[in-house]
Amino acid sequence: MYKNILLAVDGSENSLRATKEAVKMASLNNKCVIEIVYIVDFAKAKNEVLHAQGKEELELARRKKLEPVEKILKSNELSYKTKIMHGEPGPTIVEYANKEQFDLVVIGSRGLNSLQEMVLGSVSHKVVKRANCPVLIVK
Amino acid sequence: MIKKLKTEWLSNVRGDILAGIVVALALIPEAIAFSIIAGVDPMVGLYASFTMAVIIAFAGGRPGMISAATGAMALLMVPLVKEHGLNYLLAATLLTGVIQIIFGVFKVAKVMKFIPRAVMIGFVNALAILIFMAQVPHFIGISNMTYVFVAITLVIVYVVPKFIKSIPAPLIAIVALTAVAIYSNFELRTVGDLGAITQSLPTFFIPDVPFTLETLSIIFPYSIALAIVGLLESLLTASIVDDMTGTESDKNKEARGQGIANIVTGFFGGMAGCAMIGQSVINVKSGGRGRLSTLIAGLFLMFLIIVLGDLVVQIPMPVLVGIMIMVSIGTFDWSSFSYLRKAPKSDAVVMVVTVAIVVATHDLSKGVIAGVILSAIFFVAKISKIKVTKHKVNRNLVFDVEGQLFFASVEGFVESFDFTVERSNIVIDFSNSHIWDDSAVGAIDKVVIKYRESGNVVTIKGLDATSKKLVDKLAVYNDSNAKLSTH
Numbered sequence: 001m002y003k004n005i006l007l008a009v010d011g012s013e014n015s016l017r018a019t020k021e022a023v024k025m026a027s028l029n030n031k032c033v034i035e036i037v038y039i040v041d042f043a044k045a046k047n048e049v050l051h052a053q054g055k056e057e058l059e060l061a062r063r064k065k066l067e068p069v070e071k072i073l074k075s076n077e078l079s080y081k082t083k084i085m086h087g088e089p090g091p092t093i094v095e096y097a098n099k100e101q102f103d104l105v106v107i108g109s110r111g112l113n114s115l116q117e118m119v120l121g122s123v124s125h126k127v128v129k130r131a132n133c134p135v136l137i138v139k
Numbered sequence: 140m141i142k143k144l145k146t147e148w149l150s151n152v153r154g155d156i157l158a159g160i161v162v163a164l165a166l167i168p169e170a171i172a173f174s175i176i177a178g179v180d181p182m183v184g185l186y187a188s189f190t191m192a193v194i195i196a197f198a199g200g201r202p203g204m205i206s207a208a209t210g211a212m213a214l215l216m217v218p219l220v221k222e223h224g225l226n227y228l229l230a231a232t233l234l235t236g237v238i239q240i241i242f243g244v245f246k247v248a249k250v251m252k253f254i255p256r257a258v259m260i261g262f263v264n265a266l267a268i269l270i271f272m273a274q275v276p277h278f279i280g281i282s283n284m285t286y287v288f289v290a291i292t293l294v295i296v297y298v299v300p301k302f303i304k305s306i307p308a309p310l311i312a313i314v315a316l317t318a319v320a321i322y323s324n325f326e327l328r329t330v331g332d333l334g335a336i337t338q339s340l341p342t343f344f345i346p347d348v349p350f351t352l353e354t355l356s357i358i359f360p361y362s363i364a365l366a367i368v369g370l371l372e373s374l375l376t377a378s379i380v381d382d383m384t385g386t387e388s389d390k391n392k393e394a395r396g397q398g399i400a401n402i403v404t405g406f407f408g409g410m411a412g413c414a415m416i417g418q419s420v421i422n423v424k425s426g427g428r429g430r431l432s433t434l435i436a437g438l439f440l441m442f443l444i445i446v447l448g449d450l451v452v453q454i455p456m457p458v459l460v461g462i463m464i465m466v467s468i469g470t471f472d473w474s475s476f477s478y479l480r481k482a483p484k485s486d487a488v489v490m491v492v493t494v495a496i497v498v499a500t501h502d503l504s505k506g507v508i509a510g511v512i513l514s515a516i517f518f519v520a521k522i523s524k525i526k527v528t529k530h531k532v533n534r535n536l537v538f539d540v541e542g543q544l545f546f547a548s549v550e551g552f553v554e555s556f557d558f559t560v561e562r563s564n565i566v567i568d569f570s571n572s573h574i575w576d577d578s579a580v581g582a583i584d585k586v587v588i589k590y591r592e593s594g595n596v597v598t599i600k601g602l603d604a605t606s607k608k609l610v611d612k613l614a615v616y617n618d619s620n621a622k623l624s625t626h
Contacts, residue, residue, distance in 0.1 A: 045383045053256050086385050
């Protein structure tokens, strides 16, 4: 079964649902390691730096976004790692997943309508198209 | 040392060259538009963008950050150019550089943390509003075709990036619409109507101003404002690039580098500049990380001007206006509206006041200074709130003190005691308080002595170690003969 799972989260409700599915996958194999990846979007860098009083506050806010996800994994006694990366979410996830040779990517879908998708672009769609491993999109 | 140079310059050659080229293309319209805002020939902004980028590539403290002629700086110099002309602007640019180097030597980066985020948010919003306002005379009431071109430009810059990512959309708008304008003979104003383009490298010359105290008194207020605004935007940009790349930078070195770059720029006929948020973000997004990207941006910009100068003058003004509207929309912090609702009222007021003062005075530095002072006042007001609660424990009357006791809070502190009490055991508990200065100790003294005069027994407790030290050193109430009048 899957040994290395990349769980891409953005701190939203959807990523919590994705986490629950990742837990199900991981429970099938007791050697399975989940890596939680949070991408700090380039497009939001200016906004986030502007609204934070200093680097420490900024980093704390980001770590906090991972907290609920970590809680779910902890309560299921799964081993996990966390990683915060900077870039455009879709390509950054794909690049990391392919480089580190994960055997499953789990990602939540934002559930955008078609207009929003045209404007914002679908992260999960990009990942499905270009990742070299199976991708589980959770609605 | 050599290893550091190598990683800063050569660790990302391909990405840096490509990103530098993209940035150069994106810089041209902005450099021209900012020159027009400042009221000088487009060459002044183009030369500035060339020298700023090239010098900062070597002297800056934040690899991968782009510096050039900017809107924030251009807006400050408008009155100087209007009243005294270009040579005074160049002299002011030199002085700006000198001031920035001094700031850098005295570690200005430390001072940055005293600027609250409400002021910084106000700063970018005011900047966006001013850039937009500067465009209004170039497109309102000129001709119908002007409106059409502005609208088409906006459509291109917002829609095209969804499909074409490698070429900056503003450049696509410029090339396409300049071609349309040339072949269709529409009545449109062009860049050439507002100034000339010279297809040559900038040359060294000393600004033609009298070297007198009078000159200094004219340029100094502008230079100090330029120096402050330039460093503010540069250090904010550096933090953004730090965050995007997950690396650190030397902010004081950046401040000195900005100074050096402005001095060189002044000697080569360019207007004062600073780091640009938008362009630096484009650079990082396009894969630029090292100093090479900044250098390539500057060199390629100059190359384009020398090769394409004839075409640049044909760019229709409405296209530049459209691009500047995009820049101002991108500069504005749109989350400010939710910030106004969610942030503490005092922060919201500081933000609005910063914006209002800038828009009223057209001077970003005045808004920032006012914002900093206002938030300092709010801070003191907030922290000087002190709460004293009275309650009875057994036969003692206990006063719990909560808050910081210092010169600004002593009055409220003394007033919140009830001095009608007579002949009882009084305990003043400072567990939730801290004593900061001698006015605080004086206030405690006053309270203790006043109570003693009406026959009470007063005990002080709960002082933390540093507070106790201060009280023991300065207070007179331990002296049983102490009277209020002696203090």
